[in-house]
Amino acid sequence: MTHLSGKLVRAERGLNAAEEREALGSQRRPPAEPPARLIQRGIGAGRLPVSIHAGDCWDSRKRCTPISTGQARRALAERIPACPDFRLDTALGMPE
Ligand SMILES: [Zn+2]
16 A cells, blocks of 8 residues: 555656646746836835836836736826826726
């Protein structure tokens, strides 16, 4: 019985290793698309958010961090302005 359970454990370990390899492989793949949105932070105390950009915005080079659409929505609700070149409220389907 000990011998059999040892075999089972080894089989399970083999399965887990395969799953781990698969997970690592998917992590190595490049992202399929740019981030949904970017948030641009100011300099100085608190590095407060100053603007929200589309993920592929031409003007999003500096101090931008990828955020999800949900985070962008929350930022908008906190009156953080969207990039002038990007009608974020429209893109997110938010009523005025
Ligand atoms: Zn922008």
